[in-house]
Amino acid sequence: MTSPQIAGPTADLSTTYLVSLRRLHKRYGSASALNGVSLDVAAGEIFGIVGRSGAGKSTLLRCVNMLERPDDGHVLVDGQSMTDLSEVALRAARLRIGMVFQHFNLLARRSVAANVALPLEIAGVPAAERRARVAELLALVGLAHRADAMPAQLSGGQKQRVGIARALAARPRLLLCDEATSALDPETTAEILNLIRDLQQQLGLTVLLITHEMSVVTAICDRVAVMEAGVIIEQGRVFDVFTKPRHPTTARFVSEVIGADLPAGTLARLPQPATGEQRRILRILFAGAHATRAVISEISRNFTVDINIIAGRVDEIGGEPFGVLAVAAYGTPARIAEAIGWMHELNLVVDDIAGAAPEREAA
């Protein structure tokens, strides 16, 4: 779908891109929100943009459906150049792009069913057809029994379900999610993310979401871009970015999810190293093929390094097994260094965790 003259460095012509953003710039007065952002979202994937507030991700998302008009650059959605559309054509194009909001943005004085019907009313769909479609949509998001409720009577999760049903009313191919779960508690967040994932697969949607939480990205995204100060500093498959972050900001996002910091009390209770030995607190990421290997016992056997496991968890990211262990390693500095070298050979990611107790020098 990408026309050759604007294909950028990341464009791969064998893939169908539903959204292509090229060198987008946007300034608000003297502050610049977007500094030449290029991005391709493949048809049928869930693409996450993660960043702190003020990173420009919200502006970027709004450029896709022209709620914000970029000062410069191109926006292609489904082969249409959004920047060049007339007002009428733009309205027609927006109808095919669903959008879900952090604060739901439901009309308080319309019932659930009437809220979902709004995009259909705007599109001029006849009333009978609207009713049938609304019933279908509410069943899809599991809210058929609340059709006549008012938004104020719903929980946050239910409100977002209505928001999702509304966004899908006009059968869009693309769903934009603007911090769709940021106003929800963790349990409801998981429910809504699962719903988005299910609907994406069921309806063959392409989803572009923005979030400030890396956990949202690891839960449902196929690919991720990390934004900072109006530029994309890193992007790729979620598993790759997650296991081998190259940029410090990305690493910070990653550590939010895997919990790199240990409580101070935990460290204080760890035994001190014996004289001549060292204690290093390590974080080991097990990814892909080695996630199931008995690395710890091999280290104990082969390097005479004692490993005390402090914390650990196993997870799946982008469908691949992924584990993280926080361990205290005791042994001579040389032995520990050898063990770490061996883990590096296995392609494991090993870091010293900041805040570890100072090592005890040999007397």
Place this chain on the structure above:
Amino acid sequence: MWLTPTLRDLLWQAALETAEMVGLAGAVAVIVGLPLALLLLTTSGQGIAPSGWINRPLGLLVNAVRSVPFIILVVAIVPMTRAIAGTSIGTMAAVVPLAIAATAFIARLFETALREVDGGLVEAAQAMGASRLQIVTKVLVPEAAPGLLAAITVTLVSLVGYSAMAGAVGGGGLGDLGIRFGYQRFMPSVMVTVVVLLIVVVQGLQSLGEWLVRKVSYK
């Protein structure tokens, strides 16, 4: 008897005149004021159709009308009143300045009520491909309905008060009756009756308004 039959007839007559002035001026204010408020809101810098060329002169006009003390407005626009009402004396002549003042008044109240509508709702409608007219009719006005009704109530109550000044152009009405008979002819019974009647009317309008606001606030 508290009031003579003649006075009671006069009171009834005055009540009808007040109702006529408040009703007509109020109707004009709502019909003209709502589009005016929508224009003021949508053409402002953050509106959905920003236009300084429309917004600034309109805002200036509304503020100018609201700045002029009502009694001065009544006499200042006598030529205009004559052109519209065909006369510069009587109830209909009083309706013209009342309607103009009330329109400017309610336009700002409406604008404030419409501004209260969460910008996210407008953004959501835009994202759905709504036209500006659709945003106005499907989002702004329905969502602002309680505020709009409250604005109408406040305006009608103010109109009841303003209509007392209509005596200056022979508009009649309860307030005028109170001044001419109660005050100038020193008939306290008329004054008390007029004041009590006005209290009842204002209280009634306020209660009706609040009831309507509640009715549209929750379903």
